[in-house]
Amino acid sequence: MTKWDKILIVSVIFFALIGMFGLKEITANDKYLYLIIEVDGKEYKKISLDGLDHSKTIEINTKYGHSVIEVDGQGARFLESDCKDQLCVKMGKITKANQTSICLPNRISIKLVSEESDVDIVSY
Incomplete structure (x- = not known):
């Protein structure tokens, strides 16, 4: 050799x-992340996570139930919900673009989206 x-x-x-x-x-x-909260399939609120330096809670009351969502600069999660199985709370925090957490009994979903293109080199 x-x-x-x-x-x-x-x-x-x-x-x-x-x-x-x-x-x-x-x-x-994970640049310019936005949290989109949907209630019963319709957009309820859109929050920019860029520059969010403190956590805040959002309470959502619908005719199907009550949920509390915690949002900070890193991501979002269901803090509490009055549904029976609590799967949305057990899911934990979503922190990356295109991750979703759903509370099906209360018909509330949260999703992180990015301003940049969703298409990348690697498929997950």
Whole structure:
């Protein structure tokens, strides 16, 4: 094995590692996140998470039930709900673009969307 073969092998491994770890940073769509709250299929509120430095709670009362949503600069979650199974509360916080959490009995959904294109290099 010559000196140039060793240099070639090391450079291929180096660029493969850079590509593997750098791809995640390139494809992340977490700039300019917006939270869209929908009640019974209609948009209820749209909140920008960019620059939101404190958490706030949003109470939603519908004819189907009551839910409380906590929103901060990192994401959003159902804080409490009066539905039986509590799956929306157990889901936890959504923090990335295109994640959704739904309280089906109360017909409330929350979704994070990004201003940037939803199409990226990697499919999940």
